[in-house]
Amino acid sequence: MNERVLTPRSRGFLFLDSHPAGCAQSVADMWDACPAPTPAGAPDGDGPVALVVGSSAGYGLAATLAGLKRVGIRGIGVSFEKGPTERRTATAGWYRTAATADLARAAGRDLVLLNGDAFSDSMKDQVADLVERRFGGRLDHLVYSVAAPRRTDPATGTTYASVLKPIGRPDRTKTLVFDEEGVPEVREVETAPAEGDDVEQTVAVMGGADWERWIDHLAARGLLAEGFTTAALSYIGSSLTAAIYRQGTIGAAKAHLEATARTLNERLGTTVGGRAVTSVNGAAVTQSSTAIPGIALYTGLLRGVLGEGLVPPVRQLAALWDQLTGVAPLDLDAEGRVRLDTWELTDGVQAAVAERWKTATTATIADLADLDWFSAEVRRLYGFSVPGIDYAAPVATDVPWPDPTSHARDAGTRAGS
Numbered sequence: 001m002n003e004r005v006l007t008p009r010s011r012g013f014l015f016l017d018s019h020p021a022g023c024a025q026s027v028a029d030m031w032d033a034c035p036a037p038t039p040a041g042a043p044d045g046d047g048p049v050a051l052v053v054g055s056s057a058g059y060g061l062a063a064t065l066a067g068l069k070r071v072g073i074r075g076i077g078v079s080f081e082k083g084p085t086e087r088r089t090a091t092a093g094w095y096r097t098a099a100t101a102d103l104a105r106a107a108g109r110d111l112v113l114l115n116g117d118a119f120s121d122s123m124k125d126q127v128a129d130l131v132e133r134r135f136g137g138r139l140d141h142l143v144y145s146v147a148a149p150r151r152t153d154p155a156t157g158t159t160y161a162s163v164l165k166p167i168g169r170p171d172r173t174k175t176l177v178f179d180e181e182g183v184p185e186v187r188e189v190e191t192a193p194a195e196g197d198d199v200e201q202t203v204a205v206m207g208g209a210d211w212e213r214w215i216d217h218l219a220a221r222g223l224l225a226e227g228f229t230t231a232a233l234s235y236i237g238s239s240l241t242a243a244i245y246r247q248g249t250i251g252a253a254k255a256h257l258e259a260t261a262r263t264l265n266e267r268l269g270t271t272v273g274g275r276a277v278t279s280v281n282g283a284a285v286t287q288s289s290t291a292i293p294g295i296a297l298y299t300g301l302l303r304g305v306l307g308e309g310l311v312p313p314v315r316q317l318a319a320l321w322d323q324l325t326g327v328a329p330l331d332l333d334a335e336g337r338v339r340l341d342t343w344e345l346t347d348g349v350q351a352a353v354a355e356r357w358k359t360a361t362t363a364t365i366a367d368l369a370d371l372d373w374f375s376a377e378v379r380r381l382y383g384f385s386v387p388g389i390d391y392a393a394p395v396a397t398d399v400p401w402p403d404p405t406s407h408a409r410d411a412g413t414r415a416g417s
Ligand SMILES: NC(=O)c1ccc[n+]([C@@H]2O[C@H](COP(=O)([O-])OP(=O)(O)OC[C@H]3O[C@@H](n4cnc5c(N)ncnc54)[C@H](O)[C@@H]3O)[C@@H](O)[C@H]2O)c1
Pocket: 053, 054, 055, 056, 057, 058, 059, 060, 061, 078, 079, 080, 081, 093, 116, 117, 118, 119, 145, 146, 147, 148, 149, 233, 234, 235, 280, 281, 282, 283, 284, 285, 286, 287, 288, 289
């Protein structure tokens, strides 16, 4: 066993190592924060069969945990993580996946967690084989929550790269950074507009193409259950971040994702009586979101305004599962989207954040934003700053990936949800 004391070392919001015990505890904390199942949503026997793509982090992890606890899903989670080496720990998502497998087993739910490229056809085949052989040949739900910098299209072999840029003109925005001692600074940054095929490339990675490919692949194998429902995660956000987000290259990809939902919804309606929607979620601190200029400042100010009123991903995803499984009716906006971001986008909240944004400087930021929360959230993404963990104690870093061939039922534990 490779045991050592791990201290956080970071470059900006990126940490070099992840803490296995802290990552496991953060998963347990998310599980606890997920609302208990309603009587209608908690099957005693086998629950619905679900696939979560992007299950190791952020909203996809929230989908996996909320699905297990709130509606008793069984099925498959897919993510792309790196295991431990001699010199480096595994990625945080690796450790969170190991902890997720333990929780599923304790709840008596059969959950297979696969590590690999969700964009590839071989991963789609592997999942389809599992649905066919292990889960009765019918998939009830698919939640698509991938955030990736690159995608190789298996049909053509072309690799696309996504970029975070405004469209049409440069975007000058305030942004929040921390120096090596963790001292916050509010800076102005300018991002040059998209050029060449930046928009097409970003749409090819973060738009709806791969989600559609998953559905088509599973449909071609006859694996979509009657009444199948699917949701892909989206974001709209504030006018403060619109130039870089919703009106930028990533926003073009989200518009494509939402158009794909409409196409899929029609197709699923006529073939299996199913539904496809996008789920628009609120701002959350994740590895992907902290990479977007201005978003760290915005999220810190949002928490400053809302405090505990900022709804964590696992609570939003519990609400999404209720709608996907029919425990609650699908509640769609005029564009056919599930809106789990309404707490963020009320006029009052947005006006208060905008007011603070205007006066935010390095000198004032500590009074305006909840910086302790924001920094701790960033560290928690890597298993640091998790309450209850003894960071002075050595910890084993070579945690194995959960064995896809072991069954929850084999363990003989059935703790219920
Ligand atoms: N973070 C936010 O504020 C926010 C708000 C609303 C919606 N969303 C949306 O939620 C979705 C997920 O974003 P997030 O912020 O939770 O991201 P994240 O970085 O926390 O998680 C991304 C997940 O995708 C997986 N992944 C990446 N590349 C993969 C690949 N090639 N194959 C398989 N898995 C792969 C990772 O392993 C991880 O599980 C995105 O669509 C995002 O736009 C995010």
